[in-house]
Amino acid sequence: MCPGTGSQMENHTHSLPSLSPIHSPNNPSKALSPSLPQPSATAPASLSLSSPSLPLFSPFHSLQTSGGLNSHCLSPSTPSDQDDLTCLNWLQQKNILPLSKMLSFSQFDAPPISSLPSSLTKPPYSFSSLIFMAIEDSPDKKLPVRGIYEWIVSNFPYYKTAPSGWRNSVRHNLSLSKSFRRIQRDKSQSIGKGSLWCVCTEYRPALLEVLKKIHYCHSNNSSLLNNPVLLEAADHGQNAMCDSLAISDLDSNNPTLSSSSPCSLIPEHEELVAIQSVDLTEETESEKDPLADSGYIEFHYYQCEQYQYLVLPGNSDLDLETVEILQLDAEAQEAAGSLLDLAGGNH
DNA sequence: TACCTGATAAACATTT
DNA sequence: TAAATGTTTATCAGGT
CATH class of the missing domain: 1.10.10.10 (Winged helix-like DNA-binding domain superfamily/Winged helix DNA-binding domain)
Known part of the structure; x- marks a missing residue:
């Protein structure tokens, strides 16, 4: 069945293959090059991530995976990662993903009802x-x-x-x-x-x-990965709205994003994201509580005027690609209609 | 046009 | 024995 795996019941403790499938020529993440195009006026103007009517396929509606996340997305950066054009470690270094500017999930994921x-x-x-x-x-x-x-x-x-x-x-x-x-x-x-x-x-x-x-x-919307605002932020390593914002900022009584945007940050959601890669060994996973010892991390996202932010813990190893895969994972889970069930640990 | 991928159909063997 | 399951082969359509 699987090349190199020998008998079917062998443990699969091998390392994952390279990222090459993810970085196929068709993958828009190629656009996340250090030499990025300059921003244009094509950035999404309206956002509705935190709207009360989250779309059916909004992964953050109940973002959670069933524990099978790829370890390659979660591993600490390697030199090859750094060389990778898709590397967005600058995001995790800042611990902030300006969602509205990069991940317009609601319009990104959900096609119009019609x-x-x-x-x-x-x-x-x-x-x-x-x-x-x-x-x-x-x-x-x-x-x-x-x-x-x-x-x-x-x-x-x-x-x-x-x-x-x-x-x-x-x-x-x-x-x-x-x-x-x-x-x-x-x-x-x-x-x-x-x-x-x-x-x-x-x-x-x-x-x-x-x-x-x-x-x-x-998706009838362009890829988030081509979002020029995101690209600009990646290029310049800063974002007017999210620069220097950290968890500690949010914990303090001064949730101001910047002096030029004295709006309050209102926690919109708290989600759990599974970040642990689980080996598909037959014995361990069948009895594993998906929420126990799972490496779940907690993140929050906030809305401030038209901007929304995903705030990750300081030691999280999520990059944009990981977020995307989380998103896809969540979509699969939602398609299964079991996200809430899983999130509730009803297994 | 050639090639690749995925869908579909069918035949056949094996298992319960 | 029937039905479900698993394997293999062939054909076709669509995309590149």
């Missing part, structure tokens, strides 16, 4: 992506074929009425794709037919990248 596909419209996701989301949404990160069917049907009503050939396609994908790995069930506890299927750890970034591409293709 353009949302109906339940009878075939989802834009490939079968690999559907399988990936299904498995990722399962508590143990492994599902039988039937469980994958059920997840797809329950989350994409199109398949309730679609000709049954799609099930064949699911099985075909599972067998053919290197991204998925078959796990023999414990014979003594085997209930039902067949094996369990999980996602090969080394292919997870690529699967996320596929989701990312779908995400971009089906």
Whole structure:
């Protein structure tokens, strides 16, 4: 199934592959070059991240992952990271991600209601992506074929009425794709037919990248990564609204962003973000509480006039790419309708 | 046009 | 034995 993994039940303690899938030529994050274009007037003018009606696919509505975040996104920077054009360590160094200027999630993620596909419209996701989301949404990160069917049907009503050939396609994908790995069930506890299927750890970034591409293709807004305001901030290493703002600033009684913008910062949300990479070993994850010892970090985001800010703890290793992947992860979770469930630790 | 990828269909073997 | 599951092959469509 998975090249280099030997038998199916071997532990997967290997390191993740390089970031190359994430940095495909099609990836707009290429735009985050040190030699960035100058800002233009094309930056989004209105933002609604913290609006009461967060969109269905707003990841920060309940941003949380099920513990399978890529470790490559979370590892401390390496020299190669620094050389990477997509490296945005300046953001984490500041501990502030000016959301409204870089991540207009609500309009970035959610297509207009009128353009949302109906339940009878075939989802834009490939079968690999559907399988990936299904498995990722399962508590143990492994599902039988039937469980994958059920997840797809329950989350994409199109398949309730679609000709049954799609099930064949699911099985075909599972067998053919290197991204998925078959796990023999414990014979003594085997209930039902067949094996369990999980996602090969080394292919997870690529699967996320596929989701990312779908995400971009089906967003009618330009990529956040091309946002000239963000690019300017990255280029100059400062932002008029967020420069020098740190957690301590928020904890103090002086939440002023700057002398020129004496507005108060109102905490809008508090979220939990899972940042720990979880090995897909069979024994450990099945009994793991997704919230216990999970490496979750807490972040806050704030709204100040038309600007919104994501404030990360000082030692967090999130970069923009990580935030994006978190976003995609969250989308997958929301597609599963289980984000709140997971966030509540109901497993 | 060639190539790649994904979807679909079908045949067949295996397992429960 | 039937149904579900898993594998393999072939074909087609769409994109690059």
